[in-house]
Amino acid sequence: MDPVELDDEELEQIRRYEDFTTIDWIQDSKLERSQRIRNARNNYAPRRGPRGEVTIPWVWARVRGAADAAQTWFVVSLVGVCIGVNAAIISIVSEWFSDIKMGYCSDGWWLNQQFCCWEMEGDEVDGCETWHTWSTVTLARWIIFIMFAAIFAFIASHLVRSLAKYAAGSGISEIKCILAGFVMQGYLGFATFFIKSVTLPLVIASGLSVGKEGPSVHVACCVGSLVAGAFDKFRRSQSKTREIITAASAAGVAVAFGSPIGGVLFSIEEMSHTFSIKTMWRSVFCALVATFTLSAMNPFRTGKLVLFQVTYDRDWHFFEIIFFVILGIFGGLYGAFVVKFNLQVAAFRRKHLANHGVAEAVTLATITAMIGYFNRFLRIDMTSSMAILFRECEGGGNIYNLCQTHAQWRISNSLLLATIIRIGLVVITYGCKVPAGIFVPSMAIGATFGRMVGIMVKAMYTAYPHSGIFKFCAPDVPCITPGTYAFLGAAAALSGVMRITVTVVVIMFELTGALTYILPTMIVLLVTKAVGDFLGTNGIADEMIRFNGFPFLEKEDHVYNVSVSAVMRKDLQTLSESGMRVKDVESMLSSTDVKGFPIVSADGSLTLVGYIDRSELRYVLERARKTRGRFSHTPCLFTPQGYDHDLDLADDGLEDTPERFFAPTSEGELQFWPWVNQVFTSLSYFSQLINHLQTPMTVSPQLPLEIVMQIFKRLGPRVILVEDHGVLSGLVTVKDVLRFIATEKPEYRPSWDERGGLDGLLEELWTWGTNVFSRILTWGRRIVRR
Structure with missing residues (x-):
């Protein structure tokens, strides 16, 4: 294997096992491009032989x-x-x-x-x-x-x-x-x-x-x-x-x-x-x-x-748009409510229940089973519940008396109760220490609410069939299909909590195959999005990213009228291009936890030379230590002697040799060449890493932060260096940008930081519960002692 290729593999393994770091996509792209060039060179073969025949190697x-x-x-x-x-x-x-x-x-x-x-018709299996x-x-x-x-x-x-x-x-x-x-x-x-x-x-x-x-x-x-x-x-x-x-x-x-x-x-x-x-x-x-x-x-x-895949063959009426808007408003309100209070529960869970995941899951399951058993729409599996609620009344859809006129108010009350209880359970359950999604619970909540609305609209039509609002209904065809309201309510709730629109429209279309309901679905989701935008909420996934502090910039994150100098980190740990020894580099690694170091000129002017990653420093030192043993006083050069900073390095660097990079420039240096070359052969990777593997991006301190954010989003560098006319001023990472947004922009205040609400109630319940538990333990000990 090519030595350069071997080095790339070893470096990649080091980077791969660094947890909670970010990938420099620019560097990864350059490595991949170099790999393609090497493969092309290794696989090159002439198409024609000496006599014009096609060659086997080709x-x-x-x-x-x-x-x-x-x-x-x-x-x-x-x-x-x-x-x-x-x-x-x-x-x-x-x-x-x-x-x-x-x-x-x-x-x-x-x-x-x-x-x-299996032989029973429909879903009523009581007689099985x-x-x-x-x-x-x-x-x-x-x-x-x-x-x-x-x-x-x-x-x-x-x-x-x-x-x-x-x-x-x-x-x-x-x-x-x-x-x-x-x-x-x-x-x-x-x-x-x-x-x-x-x-x-x-x-x-x-x-x-x-x-x-x-x-x-x-x-x-x-x-x-x-x-x-x-x-x-x-x-x-x-x-x-x-x-x-x-x-x-x-x-x-x-x-x-x-x-x-x-x-x-x-x-x-x-x-x-x-x-x-x-x-x-x-x-x-x-x-x-x-x-x-x-x-x-x-x-x-x-x-x-x-299970909840259905087919609709009926059309809808324009007067139903009023009720579709109601479903959209519900979806937006539901999403904002769940996101806000679930994150407060997550903050409480992190503070008090981090070490009690099993007890929490068992408690929540017990409470859910105790409450849900007595409501038919909470007792069964949520996907089965949606399969029932989505159905039309004809064709085996009269399950749990959903289509019986005499039971419509009792069913409506049961659906409303199921909606309210399920919302509360989702708020306190999502995020516990078990595999937990929020797609289907949200859809189930929207389905129960939507079916309730559909039953009420159908009841209005039954009571006032000749009203002007129902004049478009054909006399011999069912006018209202409550199952479609459940279907649209599920779409609204899913869109409200995830803040996605186009995807939900297509998913719902593929679930039903009903082209006629694309327009109602779009109306519902547009209203849901408008309500969510008005309330200023993000999707639950985006909020959880911020809650966990992950270095991730959303497409919607923007900061205007701020320069990068207001965000950059100025107290930097730098390495000199020459004059440092191995012990100095090791001391720097042991005393800091930064992920990389800017390389500056040795004359003290902070002229920016390059950037080297922490993992690559460790790689070079470990490789040299294995081959050379003790070498703490060995000089470390981060730029090759005789190196021309104006040299065009647009090539891939695969043909570079030690003679090209490390030729001595004076007789004083030449007299140390036999010894330095012996160790420097192992340490020469420093300069190669700087000049060829790393491609640090540099910007001016006056550059708007918004442009820097776009660079992070589109190009994906790990770090951007800030330099003013060649002099290092600072550096900025994604976490620096997020930290600035969180501290300097009050409109980005996360919902879990707001005290009072559910978080305060949970704190009071926790205090009361711990006090009661302590008293019970005290009484128990007294009884045992007696």
């Missing part, structure tokens, strides 16, 4: 090139197949765990209620002889229901805490940061993938007000990362790995909602800032393969990719 080079190009599509296909298979298994197991809380099948313990009662409830006594069934919920939550939370802490939560916020270049070692590893896949059905079956669609995206990205890591082409390139992970995220949404195009749009709208045409096609292909695999496995044996 043919073999073309074959290798075609195989290399096909490898990417093979990896994308393999990722899609794995995601589809995993999604099918999770769906099947989730259904079984959810039904086992209520009873068992006498024909086979492995059958869930649907398959056990092969399905047996655990008890005929309501109280006993309630207790067993609670016990199963608590056991499932305990197993899931304990596995997460013990084996894979990164398996907790949704994962969308973290994946957005990873795609932007933030390194979280192990977040997309096998342990996370396995534990999240195993615990996700348990969490869904426990009844917690969380969904599996968000975690499905995380699991899919784990699959993409693991499969890509098995191939050298992707393992050595961060940008190529990012393409596969982006495609996997699209496939994750595709199998979660049965919406391949919606998955691709979700990746564009929500996940990745740098979405090239090449990445888009790979995302489309991966989503299609994953969806095809899921469809081929047919986990529900109904031909549906998801």
